[in-house]
Amino acid sequence: MYIDNPTKQAIVTTADKVFERMQHAIVEGEIPAGSKISEPELAKSYQISRSTLREALNRLEKCHLIERKANIGSRVVDCTIEGLLELYITREALEGMACRHAAINMTDEEISSMKQMLVSHSQEKALQEGVAYYQEEGDLDFHYKIILGSHNQQLINLICGQLYHLVRMYRFQFGMQSARASRAYDEHLHILQAISDRDGELAEILMRRHIAASRKNIEQKIAEQTLKP
Amino acid sequence: MYIDNPTKQAIVTTADKVFERMQHAIVEGEIPAGSKISEPELAKSYQISRSTLREALNRLEKCHLIERKANIGSRVVDCTIEGLLELYITREALEGMACRHAAINMTDEEISSMKQMLVSHSQEKALQEGVAYYQEEGDLDFHYKIILGSHNQQLINLICGQLYHLVRMYRFQFGMQSARASRAYDEHLHILQAISDRDGELAEILMRRHIAASRKNIEQKIAEQTLKP
DNA sequence: ACACATTAAATTGTCGACACATTAAAATTA
DNA sequence: TAATTTTAATGTGTCGACAATTTAATGTGT
Numbered sequence: 001m002y003i004d005n006p007t008k009q010a011i012v013t014t015a016d017k018v019f020e021r022m023q024h025a026i027v028e029g030e031i032p033a034g035s036k037i038s039e040p041e042l043a044k045s046y047q048i049s050r051s052t053l054r055e056a057l058n059r060l061e062k063c064h065l066i067e068r069k070a071n072i073g074s075r076v077v078d079c080t081i082e083g084l085l086e087l088y089i090t091r092e093a094l095e096g097m098a099c100r101h102a103a104i105n106m107t108d109e110e111i112s113s114m115k116q117m118l119v120s121h122s123q124e125k126a127l128q129e130g131v132a133y134y135q136e137e138g139d140l141d142f143h144y145k146i147i148l149g150s151h152n153q154q155l156i157n158l159i160c161g162q163l164y165h166l167v168r169m170y171r172f173q174f175g176m177q178s179a180r181a182s183r184a185y186d187e188h189l190h191i192l193q194a195i196s197d198r199d200g201e202l203a204e205i206l207m208r209r210h211i212a213a214s215r216k217n218i219e220q221k222i223a224e225q226t227l228k229p
Numbered sequence: 230m231y232i233d234n235p236t237k238q239a240i241v242t243t244a245d246k247v248f249e250r251m252q253h254a255i256v257e258g259e260i261p262a263g264s265k266i267s268e269p270e271l272a273k274s275y276q277i278s279r280s281t282l283r284e285a286l287n288r289l290e291k292c293h294l295i296e297r298k299a300n301i302g303s304r305v306v307d308c309t310i311e312g313l314l315e316l317y318i319t320r321e322a323l324e325g326m327a328c329r330h331a332a333i334n335m336t337d338e339e340i341s342s343m344k345q346m347l348v349s350h351s352q353e354k355a356l357q358e359g360v361a362y363y364q365e366e367g368d369l370d371f372h373y374k375i376i377l378g379s380h381n382q383q384l385i386n387l388i389c390g391q392l393y394h395l396v397r398m399y400r401f402q403f404g405m406q407s408a409r410a411s412r413a414y415d416e417h418l419h420i421l422q423a424i425s426d427r428d429g430e431l432a433e434i435l436m437r438r439h440i441a442a443s444r445k446n447i448e449q450k451i452a453e454q455t456l457k458p
Numbered sequence: 459a460c461a462c463a464t465t466a467a468a469t470t471g472t473c474g475a476c477a478c479a480t481t482a483a484a485a486t487t488a
Numbered sequence: 489t490a491a492t493t494t495t496a497a498t499g500t501g502t503c504g505a506c507a508a509t510t511t512a513a514t515g516t517g518t
Contacts, residue, residue: 009298009299010299012299012300013299013300013470013471013472014471014472015471015472016299038498038499039499039500040498040499040500048472048473049472049473049474050473050474050500051280051471051472051473051474052471052472052473054284054500054501055283055287055471055472058284058287061291062290062291064386069238070238070239070241070242070245070479070500070501071241071242071478071479071480071499071500071501072479072480072499072500073480073499073500083382083383086381086382086383086384087383089326089330089381089383089384090323090326090381090383090384090387092326093322093323093325093326093384094319094322094323096322097318097319097321097322101318152315152318152319153312153315154312154315154316154318154319155315155318155319155322157293158319158387242500242501242502243501243502244501244502267468267469268469268470269468269469269470277502277503278502278503278504279470279503279504280501280502280503280504281501281502281503283470283471284501284502299470299471299509300469300470300471300508300509300510301469301470301509301510302469302470302510
């Protein structure tokens with residue numbers, strides 16, 4: 001099951017389709033990170049004109065999946081540790097604020113819907129192969145709903161429309177499954193409780209801790225891998 | 230004197246030039262907020278082909294100055310009070326975090342350079358017509374330098390490369406000069422002191438208060454205007 | 459006169475070709 | 489042989505034209 005981006009607009013034009021295909025291809029590493037993009041080659045590969053391809057490239061640039069330089073060309077972003085940590089810092093700031101406003105702006109229906117979601121997640125998590133599903137889809141699902149719950153269009157566009165494609169890319173490329181799954185689940189529960197209590201200040205603090213803990217967990221794993229590869 | 234965006238890349242192609250012209254035209258209201266953009270008309274006006282214009286439109290969309298819908302067209306964003314408040318919320322989150330990391334990552338040279346800048350600002354402010362210059366350029370200059378001082382490329386791109394064009398647009402369209410100028414200057418001093426003390430936590434708190442105060446000031450002015458126009 | 463269907467005009471999306479810049483290869487010179 | 493200049497090739501930027509869609513105008517029926 002694939003979690004759709006809630007900000008995704010309808011796919012009508014062929015440039016839209018190509019954009020989607022390339023987005024998946026880049027996120028999942030089919031088009032390697034850091035590789036240069038040849039417009040004539042890709043256009044032929046997708047059987048479209050260069051104009052249409054360039055339209056798709058522009059949207060990929062919008063969500064920071066490729067970088068373009070004038071008269072030089074496009075290049076898929078490369079996944080560096082520094083970039084990953086910077087992304088987490090940014091998420092901590094934005095999602096923390098989104099969580100604060102979710103506590104203010106979410107409707108009671110939205111909140112109870114999220115509670116149900118967490119319950120079903122916990123069941124699937126207990127029943128099935130443990131951490132995999134929750135870590136991948138469930139976590140993103142939870143964060144998406146919080147961000148949408150802020151009812152702040154600016155935050156929603158920035159995080160869901162731009163940053164989260166990068167987040168998914170890093171997850172794929174670095175393969176982040178960790179022992180933090182069950183702890184992350186507990187943290188989600190506490191965050192939702194703060195929102196349910198309409199305690200925006202606490203909700204922001206907890207969300208920031210949640211993301212910071214995830215970042216520190218990654219930093220630690222990187223450090224371990226660096227010592228004994 | 231015009232404060233250049235530090236993230237601005239070299240202007241080489243004609244699409245770059247058109248992008249810059251349109252950016253100014255939109256920010257300063259020459260192309261009215263909320264108006265629809267006719268591609269054939271504008272292309273003829275700038276004496277370029279539609280392809281080149283569309284390239285420029287794509288970049289305008291990247292910094293949230295226009296919105297596009299498939300098969301419908303482009304439209305300049307309109308400046309609403311809700312949009313302005315959302316923008317301030319986002320700035321509070323991002324610049325707060327940037328300020329925290331500026332306290333960690335700025336070099337001693339960068340910090341002393343900023344201190345000098347504030348001194349010269351205070352002199353110009355005392356000498357000249359009071360609040361105008363400082364409110365417009367000096368404030369942006371200060372915030373830019375803090376963001377750059379975070380040394381976080383993700384934050385820098387998001388804030389300077391995208392959000393700040395919108396910030397400038399709102400300043401122009403809503404004409405925000407206020408009695409907060411001298412107080413804002415004092416707040417800048419305190420923020421820089423926290424950075425100089427390498428106190429990231431305090432630096433973030435002060436920056437968030439600084440932006441939140443500005444937001445509340447606007448909310449109050451809006452409320453007054455609504456009561457007795 | 460109003461609602462709806464049909465046609466016409468205008469606008470956006472896509473295409474292929476050409477102009478220009480960059481990079482790679484070949485040739486010239488020290 | 490190594491470095492530098494010339495030349496060829498590849499790739500990006502820009503253009504004008506056609507196809508597909510949306511919007512405006514016209515016409516028809518009740």
